[in-house]
Amino acid sequence: MTAGSTEPFAFAPAKINLTLRIGRKRPDGYHDLESLVVFAGIGDTLRLVPGASLSLDVDGPTGTQAGPADDNLVVKATRALQAHIPDLRTGHFHLTKSTPVAAGLGGGSSDAAAALRLIARLNNLPADDQRVMAAAKASGADVPVCLDPKPRIMRGIGEILSEPFDLPVLHAVLVNPGVPVPTGAVFGALAAARAGSAPAIEGDPASRCVESGKPSFDALLDAVAASSNDLEAPALSLFPAVNETLAALRGLPSCRLARMSGSGGTCFGLFETAGDAKDAAARLKRDHPGWWAQNTILGAAETSFQRSS
Numbered sequence: 167m168t169a170g171s172t173e174p175f176a177f178a179p180a181k182i183n184l185t186l187r188i189g190r191k192r193p194d195g196y197h198d199l200e201s202l203v204v205f206a207g208i209g210d211t212l213r214l215v216p217g218a219s220l221s222l223d224v225d226g227p228t229g230t231q232a233g234p235a236d237d238n239l240v241v242k243a244t245r246a247l248q249a250h251i252p253d254l255r256t257g258h259f260h261l262t263k264s265t266p267v268a269a270g271l272g273g274g275s276s277d278a279a280a281a282l283r284l285i286a287r288l289n290n291l292p293a294d295d296q297r298v299m300a301a302a303k304a305s306g307a308d309v310p311v312c313l314d315p316k317p318r319i320m321r322g323i324g325e326i327l328s329e330p331f332d333l334p335v336l337h338a339v340l341v342n343p344g345v346p347v348p349t350g351a352v353f354g355a356l357a358a359a360r361a362g363s364a365p366a367i368e369g370d371p372a373s374r375c376v377e378s379g380k381p382s383f384d385a386l387l388d389a390v391a392a393s394s395n396d397l398e399a400p401a402l403s404l405f406p407a408v409n410e411t412l413a414a415l416r417g418l419p420s421c422r423l424a425r426m427s428g429s430g431g432t433c434f435g436l437f438e439t440a441g442d443a444k445d446a447a448a449r450l451k452r453d454h455p456g457w458w459a460q461n462t463i464l465g466a467a468e469t470s471f472q473r474s475s
Contacts, residue, residue: 174216174287176280179209179315179467180265180340181272181308182427182434185393187367188356196307196323197353200367202376202390204333205315205467206340208460210263210277212240214284217257220244224261231267239278239305244285247301255288266342266458268349270428272308279312315467319373331376334383336464337443339435340427341415341450343407343457347431355400365396387423387436401430408433414454418446434464 182204189198210226222235235241240259248254259281265273279302285291286298293314302309307324316330375381375389402409408431415424415435420442424435437443440461447461 174214174284176212176214176284177209177467178212178273178276178280178312180206180462181276181312181315182206182338182340182464183270183395184390184425184464185370185372186395186397186428187370187393188364188396189367190364191357192323198367199320199323200370200373201320201324202317202370202372202393203311203320204317204336204464205276205312206271206338206464207462207467208340209265209467210261210273210280212262212277212280212284213260214281214288215258215260216255216288220248220256220258222259222261224263226262226264228263228266229261232261232263233267239274239309240281243278243281243301243305243309246304247282247285247298249304250297250300251289254285256285257288259284266344266432268346269342269432270347270426270430271340271432272312272428275306275308276312276315278302278305278309279315282309282313317376317465319376328377330466332380333376333465334381334386336383336386337437337440337461338464339415339421339437339443339447339450339459339461340432341411341435341457341459342432343411343454345405345407345431347401347405347408347429349429351404352397352401352429355404356397359400359403383438390425391423395426395428397429398426401426405431407431411457414450415446418449420446436464 184202187200191197224232265271311320317333319328371392372389411433421435426433443461447459450459
């Protein structure tokens with residue numbers, strides 16, 4: 167694609183789990199969960215050239231990590247929508263990957279949601295078309311929340327979504343040590359640690375905080391700190407690099423809170439100002455040149471580029 171291209175475009179923002187509570191394992195193999203989700207101002211980009219057949223090519227800084235095109239969630243989500251609308255117009259997708267793959271950022275899910283938005287626009291489908299949501303649910307547990315990337319609470323297996331919340335601006339640094347963290351291994355370690363028991367996840371402090379009205383920055387941080395990511399401890403037990411990443415974030419004097427996102431291994435640090443976050447990212451890049459570190463803003467993602475300088 168060339169600069170200034172007029173093909174339909176969508177931004178696929180990175181998804182951050184500020185909290186992630188994992189409940190019981192269901193008969194279908196999924197787990198009940200409760201998670202306060204926000205979206206970053208950094209992510210992948212997707213373009214669509216309408217055409218007679220569905221295809222995909224991938225480039226970008228992390229494009230080589232994306233795997234075969236037929237296994238990509240962009241293609242799978244489009245095919246899921248085709249199952250509901252046989253005469254669906256599709257075309258050629260061009261995906262530029264900028265975020266680490268399999269890193270707890272919901273990258274593939276956000277890419278899939280961006281594809282569904284583009285296809286819906288091409289076919290004049292309304293934003294709330296239930297066939298689009300059905301395709302999202304069929305594509306993965308994280309895809310529905312990425313369709314309209316705004317702060318929400320996810321429940322069920324991810325398909326039960328709250329209305330969007332108005333949250334304070336969150337200046338953040340996202341850091342990934344470059345070590346693959348397979349989701350299955352992390353859930354396996356969680357199951358071994360729990361030995362068949364699972365905690366109640368209703369009434370999470372962060373959920374109560376945002377549901378009661380727009381919190382202040384300090385109130386939100388306190389509520390998130392009082393909650394947890396239940397996958398963090400099992401990930402740390404398996405992957406020391408994640409522990410090193412969290413220690414580096416928590417060692418920054420201006421970092422107010424640091425936690426792993428999703429099943430890892432990306433971690434986030436929250437800061438009071440954009441300058442603090444920018445300085446922290448620069449320091450992490452200097453001290454750990456092999457890590458991926460980006461400063462950004464967390465909240466509701468825009469549909470165009472929204473990058474921190």
